[in-house]
Each structure stands twice: as structure tokens, then as C-alpha cells.
Amino acid sequence: MTKELFLEDSYLKTMTATILEIYPEAPGKWKLVLSETVFYPKGGGQPSDQGILFTEDWKGKIYQVLSQEGKILHYVEAATPPPSPGEKIQGELDWERRYLNMRLHSAGHIIDFALHLLKYELTPLKADHGKKATIWYQGVLNVDFRESLESKANTLVSEDLRFSTQFVSHDVLAKKALYIQPNLPTNKPLRMLTLETVGSVADGGTQVCKTKEVGHIRLLPIEVKDGTTLIRYSIE
Ligand SMILES: [Zn+2]
Known part of the structure; x- marks a missing residue:
């Protein structure tokens, strides 16, 4: 359900995506499923990407990305809850780490x-x-x-x-x-x-x-x- 942009181009550092699903993870933490992503989920021996997700008035830190049951889950830590499904969001990789x-x-x-x-x-x-x-x-x-x-x-x-x-x-x-x-x-x-x-x-x-x-x-x-x-x- 998520377009894996990193499979086509390993050098893409940013994306704009639509939020598809949000699950609460812990206080101040959420899991987001997005329409497309540059974030590589942990797997095949390669560690998870990290980075940020943001809109004009919200910002969250992606601390891990995992592929579970066919979904790519972006684990986000933020001061306030993320925007709702259907809304647009931007992402930027921690490029040095990647x-x-x-x-x-x-x-x-x-x-x-x-x-x-x-x-x-x-x-x-x-x-x-x-x-x-x-x-x-x-x-x-x-x-x-x-x-x-x-x-x-x-x-x-x-x-x-x-x-x-x-x-x-x-x-x-x-x-x-x-x-x-x-x-x-x-x-x-x-x-x-x-x-x-x-x-x-x-x-x-x-x-x-x-x-x-x-x-x-x-x-x-x-x-x-x-x-x-x-x-x-x-x-x-
Ligand atoms: Zn390999």
C-alpha cells in the first residue's frame, strides 16, 4: 500500500506523502502508514532509516521504520499528535545515517x-x-x-x-x-x-x-x- 521510493532511487532524501493510517504506540509516540516513502524499513541486514516528518505546524522525529504484516510503519515521536489520515505530510531522511x-x-x-x-x-x-x-x-x-x-x-x-x-x-x-x-x-x-x-x-x-x-x-x-x-x- 506504500510506494517504496527508495527501491527506485536510493538517493531520494525527501518526499511528500498522504497519511493513510495512524496507530498510537505509547504516550508521545505514533506509528504512521504513508502513501509513499523514502524511508527504508529495517531488513535484509540493513538498519532502519531515521529522519523527520513535518507539516507547516507539526513536526515529528522518525526513530525507526519497520515492515510488519505488509505495512511500512514509521515510528514517530512528537510533542503533539500527528495530523489526521488524508492529510499531506513531508518527510526528510537523516541522510548522513542512510x-x-x-x-x-x-x-x-x-x-x-x-x-x-x-x-x-x-x-x-x-x-x-x-x-x-x-x-x-x-x-x-x-x-x-x-x-x-x-x-x-x-x-x-x-x-x-x-x-x-x-x-x-x-x-x-x-x-x-x-x-x-x-x-x-x-x-x-x-x-x-x-x-x-x-x-x-x-x-x-x-x-x-x-x-x-x-x-x-x-x-x-x-x-x-x-x-x-x-x-x-x-x-x-
Ligand atoms: Zn543486499
């Missing part, structure tokens, strides 16, 4: 693409692109690959390759993607992320435009646990 999240998220994908280029056979399980950025893989390699992977990832950064996204059917994705995550819906278009000259994967998060925006990627010592490999990383 841009860091975008860079961390894209860095995780660059590492994953580098792993693929080096032909290391690990299967991605999940990822956390927050403060302690980590990618979990099924499988263990019998070589110390930290240095070669870090170097390959930073080569992709220095080549300043372009990320692009498009919506495709599950069939097209299955043909084009390097791998396909289990549990992807088969009955609706899926967003495919492509790194120029490298390959494509399914992805629903926000991404930088070109790899140089990420900056230098540093890999922490690789950890192995119960048949899984943990790759922790940071960006500078």
Missing part, C-alpha cells in the same frame, strides 16, 4: 562479488550491514583467503564500477543471477542488483551508484564456526 548504511551495504555486495570472481565456493546465508558488518556463508575453505579477498574487493572499488537495479520475474532472475536465495517470492517482480562487468543477485536494499563511493574496504580476521564462515568488514 548514506553510511548504503555504503556499508554496497561494500558487503562488493565482497560477495569479489568472492565469486575468485571462485571461492561459499554459499551466502545472511548478512548484517550495520555497525558490526558481517556476512555469514555456509561452508569452510581450507585456505587463508582474507588478503586475496580484501585485495579483490578493493580492486572492484578502484575500478569505480556502476551498480544498477531492475525489476525482473523470478524466471529471469534465476537465469541471470550468480545465485538465488531460497524463499524468494515467485509470484511478483523481484529487484535484481547488477554490478557492471561482474554479475547480478537479488536484492531489496539501498545501494550506492558506483563502487568508489564505498571507500577502502577492510576485512577483519575471518572466523569459522560450525561449518560456517564469517566475514566481518569495515569501510573507511
Whole structure:
């Protein structure tokens, strides 16, 4: 019911939307459903966006955005109750926070693409692109690959390759993607992320435009646990 503007353009920082629903959350706190949003809800390893919602005579702080039961809920803290459903409202992202999240998220994908280029056979399980950025893989390699992977990832950064996204059917994705995550819906278009000259994967998060925006990627010592490999990383 909410148009997800961040899926089309990760660089949109503001929007004007119509309030669709309001739920009380706690004293001074409400949950708002909007007709469209630039605010990314926590998910896919990427933290929630924050920012402000405002009208001419009202202002609220968005402290988290969650996707629950098909609705994108903007959790707002304000001195007075928000305007009513049907009214227009404006939103503005905390761009510094979002841009860091975008860079961390894209860095995780660059590492994953580098792993693929080096032909290391690990299967991605999940990822956390927050403060302690980590990618979990099924499988263990019998070589110390930290240095070669870090170097390959930073080569992709220095080549300043372009990320692009498009919506495709599950069939097209299955043909084009390097791998396909289990549990992807088969009955609706899926967003495919492509790194120029490298390959494509399914992805629903926000991404930088070109790899140089990420900056230098540093890999922490690789950890192995119960048949899984943990790759922790940071960006500078
Ligand atoms: Zn992703």
C-alpha cells in the first residue's frame, strides 16, 4: 500500500506523502502508514532509516521504520499528535545515517562479488550491514583467503564500477543471477542488483551508484564456526 521510493532511487532524501493510517504506540509516540516513502524499513541486514516528518505546524522525529504484516510503519515521536489520515505530510531522511548504511551495504555486495570472481565456493546465508558488518556463508575453505579477498574487493572499488537495479520475474532472475536465495517470492517482480562487468543477485536494499563511493574496504580476521564462515568488514 506504500510506494517504496527508495527501491527506485536510493538517493531520494525527501518526499511528500498522504497519511493513510495512524496507530498510537505509547504516550508521545505514533506509528504512521504513508502513501509513499523514502524511508527504508529495517531488513535484509540493513538498519532502519531515521529522519523527520513535518507539516507547516507539526513536526515529528522518525526513530525507526519497520515492515510488519505488509505495512511500512514509521515510528514517530512528537510533542503533539500527528495530523489526521488524508492529510499531506513531508518527510526528510537523516541522510548522513542512510548514506553510511548504503555504503556499508554496497561494500558487503562488493565482497560477495569479489568472492565469486575468485571462485571461492561459499554459499551466502545472511548478512548484517550495520555497525558490526558481517556476512555469514555456509561452508569452510581450507585456505587463508582474507588478503586475496580484501585485495579483490578493493580492486572492484578502484575500478569505480556502476551498480544498477531492475525489476525482473523470478524466471529471469534465476537465469541471470550468480545465485538465488531460497524463499524468494515467485509470484511478483523481484529487484535484481547488477554490478557492471561482474554479475547480478537479488536484492531489496539501498545501494550506492558506483563502487568508489564505498571507500577502502577492510576485512577483519575471518572466523569459522560450525561449518560456517564469517566475514566481518569495515569501510573507511
Ligand atoms: Zn543486499
